[in-house]
Amino acid sequence: MFKTIADPADCEVRSVIQFLNSKKVKPAEIHRQLVEIYGGNVMTDGMVRKWVRQFNDGRTNVHDEARSGRPSVVNDGLVAKSSHNVKVPETPSLPPFITPVDLVDLSVELCGLKFKNPFGLASATPTTSSPMIRRAFEAGWGFALTKTFSLEKDIVTNVSPRIVRGTTSGHVYGPGQGSFLNIELISEKTLAYWLRSITELKKDFPDHIIIASIMCAFDEQDWTNLAKLAEEAGADALELNLSCPQGMGERGMGLACGQVCSAVQNQDLTVIDDYIMGLKALLYFQTLPHMEDWNGQSPPVIKQQKGKPIIDIEGIVHKKLPNFGAFLSQKQAIISELKAHQDLLSDSLVYKRAISEPQKSVPRVKDVIGKALDYVGSFSRLDTAQQMVALIDEDTCINCGKCYMACNDSGYQAITFDPVTHFPKVTDECTGCTLCASVCPIIDCIRMVARQTPYEPKRGLPPSTPIQQVKREPMPAQ
Numbered sequence: 271m272f273k274t275i276a277d278p279a280d281c282e283v284r285s286v287i288q289f290l291n292s293k294k295v296k297p298a299e300i301h302r303q304l305v306e307i308y309g310g311n312v313m314t315d316g317m318v319r320k321w322v323r324q325f326n327d328g329r330t331n332v333h334d335e336a337r338s339g340r341p342s343v344v345n346d347g348l349v350a351k352s353s354h355n356v357k358v359p360e361t362p363s364l365p366p367f368i369t370p371v372d373l374v375d376l377s378v379e380l381c382g383l384k385f386k387n388p389f390g391l392a393s394a395t396p397t398t399s400s401p402m403i404r405r406a407f408e409a410g411w412g413f414a415l416t417k418t419f420s421l422e423k424d425i426v427t428n429v430s431p432r433i434v435r436g437t438t439s440g441h442v443y444g445p446g447q448g449s450f451l452n453i454e455l456i457s458e459k460t461l462a463y464w465l466r467s468i469t470e471l472k473k474d475f476p477d478h479i480i481i482a483s484i485m486c487a488f489d490e491q492d493w494t495n496l497a498k499l500a501e502e503a504g505a506d507a508l509e510l511n512l513s514c515p516q517g518m519g520e521r522g523m524g525l526a527c528g529q530v531c532s533a534v535q536n537q538d539l540t541v542i543d544d545y546i547m548g549l550k551a552l553l554y555f556q557t558l559p560h561m562e563d564w565n566g567q568s569p570p571v572i573k574q575q576k577g578k579p580i581i582d583i584e585g586i587v588h589k590k591l592p593n594f595g596a597f598l599s600q601k602q603a604i605i606s607e608l609k610a611h612q613d614l615l616s617d618s619l620v621y622k623r624a625i626s627e628p629q630k631s632v633p634r635v636k637d638v639i640g641k642a643l644d645y646v647g648s649f650s651r652l653d654t655a656q657q658m659v660a661l662i663d664e665d666t667c668i669n670c671g672k673c674y675m676a677c678n679d680s681g682y683q684a685i686t687f688d689p690v691t692h693f694p695k696v697t698d699e700c701t702g703c704t705l706c707a708s709v710c711p712i713i714d715c716i717r718m719v720a721r722q723t724p725y726e727p728k729r730g731l732p733p734s735t736p737i738q739q740v741k742r743e744p745m746p747a748q
Contacts, residue, residue, distance in 0.1 A: 278308050284332035287321045297322045370628065374550040376412075378635035383506055385479050387412035388635055389545045393483035393509060395433070396539065398457070400467035404474070410542040413479035418456040418511045419464040420485050421496055424523060426455045456485055456511070461496075465503040472504035483509040487523050553638070557628030573666060573714075580665045581605050592669045592691045657725040658702035658718040660685075662694055666715040669693065673706035673716060681705045682728075698723075 283304065290300045301318045376387035390413035391397050391406050403414045420426075436449030457464070464482070471480055482500035486492035497508055555561050573580040575593075583591050583601055586608070591601040662673070669692035677685040684699035685706060696706075707716040 275308055281332045283313060284321055287318060288325050288332060291322050291325050371550050371554045374553050374632050376546065376549060376635055383479055385412045386477055387546055389542055390414055393418050400471060403471060406539050407475045407478050409539045410546055415481040415483045415509050416464055418483040418485045419461060420456060421492060422461055426458060428455050428458060465499060468503040468505050479506045481505065481507045481509050483511050485511040485523050553632050556633050557630050559629050575666060590664050592693060594669050657721040659700040659721045660696045660706050661717050661719045662696060663715050664693055666712050668712060672709045676705050676709045
């Protein structure tokens with residue numbers, strides 16, 4: 271039995287490696303002997319092999335080489351982790367930052383069930399199998415509905431192909447689709463598979479809600495039996511699928527029993543991070559005093575182009591300069607001259623964000639449920655006396671002409687377009703339809719502001735015009 275030597279100097283251990291290596295001892299055996307004498311934390315097998323390679327390449331010095339002043343990527347923490355067989359990632363990374371927004375509680379109770387968050391996957395292709403639901407829970411989704419399953423006697427086989435891009439996608443390809451068209455039926459997997467999956471998922475994710483989506487023919491006993499089996503497997507709730515109009519109705523199932531709305535399909539499980547952080551931020555903002563009247567929309571951004579603040583060119587040369595051709599060259603020359611005589615490190619050029627501490631407790635999800643109901647109503651409740659008009663910011667305008675073309679071809683011909691400067695101008699004909707702001711590629715370049723004059727709709731002809739007169743006289747200009 272050898273006597274163990276504790277806390278040897280690094281140079282001592284390296285000297286032993288150099289000695290044994292010169293005697294042609296294999297690196298694995300060198301490591302075994304080191305552990306036998308110095309203990310298990312002396313040096314990893316990989317580090318022994320590294321020193322063996324250096325000695326074989328001609329190195330003789332067993333001491334640390336002098337530093338060049340450049341910071342080392344190896345630190346005491348990494349050495350300690352390596353010595354204790356803790357896996358160290360190859361790419362260094364900072365620990366995740368925690369802010370008050372991250373601490374917002376998104377849990378909510380509904381029908382006696384407590385959901386970790388209000389985001390879940392509907393019964394559709396993202397929940398086709400147990401592993402997919404497992405990945406969704408690991409990603410952060412709060413609940414999931416299984417793909418609809420049935421009794422063994424009603425099991426289906428899908429046709430192929432069966433899913434295509436929706437008609438609203440246009441020329442957009444890839445994962446960012448607006449919708450899908452499909453003739454996919456319910457799950458092809460057996461009842462036994464789904465019952466076992468529900469049991470295993472509830473065991474591994476006890477805090478997540480699993481809703482079993484089931485479908486039967488128009489038979490009360492079938493529905494009763496399948497519901498009891500799903501409940502016994504551990505499902506927190508049931509979805510009685512009375513939808514699925516394609517194919518299942520012909521079997522006397524789904525649509526044949528009733529009809530409810532279909533589920534929306536999600537294409538990417540990882541978007542849950544954005545959903546959760548977005549909702550947490552929205553709830554947190556309710557605690558900030560200066561955002562009490564916030565309507566849920568992002569505040570106007572700082573006037574900028576390509577991330578750089580707008581220079582007041584008009585205040586320098588007393589005229590507006592567009593952003594193309596010779597005008598742009600002149601504008602850039604003025605800006606360059608200005609910056610050449612400007613202290614770019616001045617605090618006056620730095621935008622300071624106001625950091626506000628919450629003055630009250632963060633609301634829960636249950637506190638905002640139904641908030642939007644007051645904004646849902648009939649058209650007759652809208653106030654026609656509140657009229658808006660478009661206002662174009664010439665400083666941020668890129669002179670693309672999209673607003674002019676949209677208004678001229680699809681709107682009310684209320685925008686003129688200067689043939690030289692390409693500056694668009696909104697006229698008194700503007701009806702506030704917002705079409706121009708919808709097609710503008712620059713954020714906040716076109717804003718809708720309250721009309722300062724009474725709105726008088728262009729009726730074409732006065733409402734009291736006799737029909738006989740219309741037939742005799744030419745139509746006036748619109």
